[in-house]
Amino acid sequence: MTRSVFRFWLPLGFTLLVSAFLILPVLLSVLAGVTLNWQRGPAGGLTFRWVAEVWGLYADTVLRTLLLAGATAIADLLLGLPLAYVLARHPSRKARLMEELIMLPVAVPGLATALALIILYGGWQSLRGGSVFILIGHVLFTLPFMVRSVLAVLAALDIRTLEEGAASLGAGPWRRLLTVVLPNARPGILAGALMVVTLSVGEFNMTWMLHTPLTKTLPVGLADAYASMRLEIASAYTVVFLLMIVPLLVLMQKAAAAASGGR
Amino acid sequence: MGGQPERRTQTPLAIRVEGCARTFPDGVRALDRVDLDIRAGETLALLGPSGCGKTTLLRLIAGLDHPDPGGRILFDGEDVTALPIERRRVGMVFQSYALFPNMSVAANVAYGLKIQGMAPDMRRARVTEMLEMMRIAPLADRAIDQLSGGQRQRVALARAIAPRPRLLLLDEPLTALDAKLRDALRVEIDQLLRALGTTALYVTHDQAEAMALGDRVVVMTHGRIAQIGTPYEIYHRPAGRFVADFVGLMNRIRGTLSGDGVRCPGGIVPLAAAGPSHRPAGARRPGDGAPVEIQFRPEDAVVAAPGQGHVRGTVTASFFLGDRVRILVEGVGTTPLTVETGGRIDPLTDATLAAGAPIELRIQSAPLAPEGEA
């Protein structure tokens, strides 16, 4: 097959240019993170000193971020699964409205949500000072993604008819849930959970407002590092972050592809 | 299908539907008050265009939906209206099959048996028996998404029959298949239903399917039952214009009563051809000059030699359909007629069937109805 310049090579070049724009800075940051002195450039010598230093400073932050992401995913499952199931089984105008409502924290900037949370609950010290406060923000922001992911899979399967099939064979509601609904929703649950974890690990807008010096997460630490430390350390910190988020992202995209395709 | 026929372990169930209507929450009335008796062991076909309420009626009988207050469903005299489907012991084949994608073929078929608490070795035996009966034994361990449409259909049937249901419900089971496969499976389902002897309800919008499978056919339209009868009655004694037109093709000639015939623009159709049995029961014979309408099926008219026909018209088009030739004729009545004739005629070379050629017809059977009715 011959490829015409106009239809193929030109747009390909353009697309490559775009991807260069997206990838080049990432490579720069990785390079800067392992360079002894960025002013003199990579030729001046490479080192893992900065990465090690960052790890020493922020290991607890990394751990907290992961725990928080895990907790967010669990909370989303507990809240989102029943909701998605109800929405899938009873599609009505009311259900649509509820779906719209829970989307609001995504549509409205995190900054506004965070400010609202602080104003209403900020005086409540035990809540304001803990990680739970951040968890609430993260759950608000990520819940719709979990619900949508599960809902999409349930809708594509026509879960209603599958359940009717099970019922016609004598299965009661619990049995249908355990043998038909949950096993078939698994790809959606998995994709949703991975997405939630990825979003939670990377969330900054809300977390920055909600955090205290004792409850920093990775992106918050990043902002600190960018504001106050030398470029090499900031880059090294970015490298640590990339090492966490990129595998998550790849997994998430695989899971999402498995949840939507293959059927 | 294949294998040994199923043992009859269940005495067939008789079903009564009493005053069942169904209004959806959005106000749409899917079903008007319907009364219906399904005899023990018969296969009843529910036939009608989409939206006529046939699937709603099936879902009421299945227990997937509940009638408006006042309606009752009785299984062998026992009121089951309040029972959900899982407690009615019915088997159901869904239009989309509703096979569980997280289970293998064998696990799908075993699902209902497992719920009944059947011992594992008996269960395995029953599953094997079912798969062999449906001739899909080699597919036992396949995943559902590796099956073709016809194979899925067989799995769905096996799954529904395995727990020995008292009633088998089939909701447009062949609609998703292509024409050839549909014909083959129709024959197999027919044999299966006869062998099982289970009461069965078969919903379809395909009149050929309903006629071939149903001991009786229920024709529905706009949420009501238009006619209940054997396939022969439905076809040859349709209870109204809707049934006549929905089941097969119906020709109509308007004319006036004149002595022993009906006078129309193309000539006179002798009344003897109508046959006494076709006159609406109890109807008085109208007097001469009264406007009447003759109805007949395309195969009830034959092409006659010149001078031998009852009526004359002009060919507008003719089509070779393989097993028969379809001829469109104008000028006999006010609307065009469709006539079908067998035999090895090639309308492309036969000048008598060319467009514009004159044609004479003998009409062999012509139900008579006062104009505007039936």
Next chain:
Amino acid sequence: MTFFTAFWLLPMARLALFAADGREGWAAYLTVVTHPRYFESLVATVLLSAAVTAATLVTGGLSGVFLSRHRFPGRRTLIGLLTLPLAFPGVVVGFLVILLAGRQGLIGALSQSLGGSRIVFAYSMGGLFLGYLYFSIPRVLLTVMAAAEKLDPALEEAARSLGAPPLRILLDILIPGLMPALIGAGALCFATSMGAFGTAFTLATRISVLPMAIYTEFTLFADMAIAAAMSLVLGLLTWAVLALARSATGAGVAAAA
């Protein structure tokens, strides 16, 4: 739902009232849209977001259509690279822009070695533009690709069989066919740019975009009422844009966020 009411609806309602409890009362809302300082940042934010949206739609749209229409070795890798920044928070994007266009950035180094002066624009509108563009492209790209895959290729073939040149196909078939996706992706892009706090936080030390203005009010001047009023205005604006796009396309626009 209880969770949602307790932690979003109630706080939001409180926020609305709170803004009115300040020194100026309900006039705080008026101040936000009339006072030159706040108004300027509002206008600047809207203009910047609109520019980013237009640029992203063009780049993301072109690449998206191309990637969905052609199969070639390395395509998957390319898509992988293009969607990599999807999970980067705004702060990281801001930092990446610093690496590109900051004082020690690549662009500066290049321009200097080419004999010119060091070009540094990371901390200006240009930097913000670049940053917003950076995190908007992957989202738009994915949306456009999904829509283009669904677009029946027979439509294009039919147009070609009728003798339509590529430009006509673009105008008559592709753009109308992708319109819902473009509107949706554009609205999303606009909304995220309006509320993008992370990128602004690292880059906008000298310019006042709305999220930064809110943050400054909140921390520096501790004028909570004004901050609350501004975030409500911001929230309403982004929500309105998304709702508008949704009613225009009749589909779930925010789905791809």
